[in-house]
Amino acid sequence: MVGIDIVSVSKMEKVLLSWGDHLKKKLFSSEEEKYCEKKRRPSLHLAAKFAAKEAFLKALSRRERDGIKWREIKVLNKEGGQPILSLSGKAKEAVKEGLMPHISISHTGDYAVAICLLLKTQIPMTKSQIPI
Secondary structure: OEEEEEEEHHHHHHHHHHHHHHHHHHHOOHHHHHHHHOOOOHHHHHHHHHHHHHHHHHHOOHHHHOOOOHHHEEEEEOOOOOEEEEEOHHHHHHOOOOEEEEEEEEEEOOEEEEEEEEEEOOOOOOHHHOOO
């Protein structure tokens, strides 16, 4: 399954100005906020993380994503910067056993885009299952 989303950074900036911390607290974890606030243009990175959350939700069926809260989907970064999803609550339950979410994010100028793939994990084969 696949989901993709694109977010206008200038639109994200306007919404954040209007709703401020209330919106940030609803959409992002403290870890996500801290990461973005260290950047030169925090709204660019918040928009990218929001796009990744939307892409994840779009990779699920409507029934699977029902009741998932934004903060149950965390977009964190490995040491080298690679984005990863950390799921909890209903978001974690929605990912069927044997599937692993993979995300990629890009941003430039006024747009942030993300894609999420839900891929089957590799399950080691037993000797009897290995084709000859």
